[in-house]
Amino acid sequence: MMRALALLPLGLFMALGASAPATAQTRHNTNAPIDFASDHFEIQDKANRVILTGNVRITQAEMTMTAARTTLTYTGQITDGSPQVSRLDASGGVTVTRPDQSARGQYAVYDINRRVITMVGAVTLRQGPNVINGGRLAINLDTGRATIDGSGVGGSTTPGGVQSQGGRVTGRFSVPKRDEAPASPPSP
Template structure:
């Protein structure tokens, strides 16, 4: 049943400047699951209600993994069952988010746990199977599984915080969709 879905998604891309195809949709993510992390270094800033993770940062929540060079974890100051309540993750430097069958890459990533939304900026690429979509900004709604990409982002063409360059796609969304084998 995915073949007709793929064709409909391809037509939606042609007709719309903002990409929101069903082929990139996934099921609801469990944003209540614990967040496990690892990093080369952690700096706790209790008075600011945050922790800064650096060096090969890896975060896992349910079936979703997020990796980056550096990540700031903001928490509310409330402690439930001995754990601080995380409200937001800000990641920089080679940010990758993987979910079953789907990978997103960019220079910056923000995971807003309260809104259950991931936003990625800077040379974003979203791949699923043989399909790939490129743009400047990606927004993934973890409740609906809907992903949207556009070619315009708030990030300029300057340098990224980790010394890399933020790539722009010229204000356009580009991509490749696989085509079913025909007989």
Template structure:
């Protein structure tokens, strides 16, 4: 049975993850969403009439302190050019997506970075790691202004099988959020 993207709108389990998942607090600085976006890929196709670019193969994007890696990415821009640069509005990434921020790594199968809202939404076999702490779920939303991360157990594309292995090796447990928090040594 094929699961549609609309199923991610259901949130049977929800976990708001503070910037420091557990242990010593590490403050995430506010992300500079106005910083230039540097990219690299094996292949790029510009589709100017559609106001987008398609990057394929070992895609790497960097903006300020954040990097985003994926197998494929579509870059949507508004058509407006300021200072000779097209204004990027959204990045859609797929295939082994990894988002790295200082002291934090998130992995999934799909991600959408809405630059106007300054929000990254990651879907499918999500894993968020900070230090020795890991949280797994179906969907992760990161507010780039506040650093707030919200994980829920929504299942997408092949998810929802109780205990089934996700493509990235994490275990999905039927719409639940799971994880491990490290505990400081208390001598």
């Protein structure tokens, strides 16, 4: 049986356990240009794709994606001298970072038209000290909603001993520290 956990909006993730005040995630600017850097660049113009390999770093506004390999698919239309990218497929230790948040997995697909990033394979979502592990993560960049479930590829183990195996979602939320009142002396 698959178990799922939905986080509405991602600021709730922080609010569940962080001691600092919760701040809602800002809407990602999916219209911002996509910048890239890699060790190797190959263009396959007839197939409308670019293959980046080796220390790939993709940046769009305040979001960064790193991976060993990324394929950019474009439509063939040129705007302001650049092709219109419609999809990014990343593999090999993929990390997506946004302000106050990071996600890791084995593979990721960024569907630019739908404005959704889907990650699979030993996925870990972190915000501050809070962590959730699962098999598949979908992040809607317009709404800030993230859904993580136990499906996907492989399991994961975190240093804190939290595991995700067999189609389950696991995690750990921190609890705000409170001032403890001194113990009352026993009554006579």
